[in-house]
Amino acid sequence: MTTGDNGSEIRELAGKRALVTGGSRGIGAAVVRQFLDAGAEVLTTARSGTGTVPEGAVFVAADLRTRAGAQAVAEAAQEALGGVDILVNNAGGARPFPNALAIPDEEWQDQLDLNYLASVRLDSLLTPGMRARRSGAVVHVSTAAVTTSAPPFLHYTAAKAALENYSRGLALELAPFGVRVNAVSPGRTATPGGEATRKQWASLREGPGQDNTAPPLGRDGRPDDIANAVLFLVSDRASWLTGRNLTVDGGEFPAG
């Protein structure tokens, strides 16, 4: 929220209708809360939302790894909000394996479905409406770990790398229609999913693994650190930004 010249409160997303995937916890829940505070109407989705979805958001349960799941969410958004002006593709995550060659075929497919194709499918269902209105903003949540491609997560970082490449191309395609498409790449962020994955990884590690020292800024990321970047990218303050990938990592991945 900002303050106008006459001291009145300006809610940055007033009148906007937003769909945020994976809003039952972690980064997605922080994005939902910030969007609601900024005045947006918000629908969010996860496979289960037992009491953890921020109050004020509409919730629909769906598994986004299938086309049918994406379709159900798009229809629910149309019904509850009447359309979507802002789409944040955040749902994602990974299960580590001892090494890249131990990752089974079905896990590769699962990662492509969740961390890449879920976004492609939702974008294809919801950006035509933005294009017709000549206005809209899409954010894809990737990972700063794309730059290091850690073998126990290669299925995950490869799927997110595809997402980043696709995000840049979609931005070019939709720019003439006033629709902006950007990505946000978090570093290590303290969320239920992130913590669980890092614990699994630590228990598997054979040889060189993840460095557990804090990022240069001295702590792990907080969900709100990432949500701040997402809110910026969908707001009018970022009206001249499209096709970009904002790394938010406290300096963890200096080349990103």
Ligand SMILES: NC(=O)c1ccc[n+]([C@@H]2O[C@H](COP(=O)([O-])OP(=O)(O)OC[C@H]3O[C@@H](n4cnc5c(N)ncnc54)[C@H](OP(=O)(O)O)[C@@H]3O)[C@@H](O)[C@H]2O)c1
């Ligand atoms: N935390 C980190 O350190 C970190 C770092 C880099 C990138 N990221 C990225 O940031 C995003 C959010 O991560 P997070 O750490 O906040 O994860 P999280 O705490 O595990 O939350 C993930 C959210 O996505 C939902 N979700 C998972 N699988 C789903 C499915 N198949 N269908 C629909 N919804 C599903 C979860 O709900 P259900 O389980 O009930 O479905 C939950 O709401 C992800 O894309 C992740 O890759 C996180």
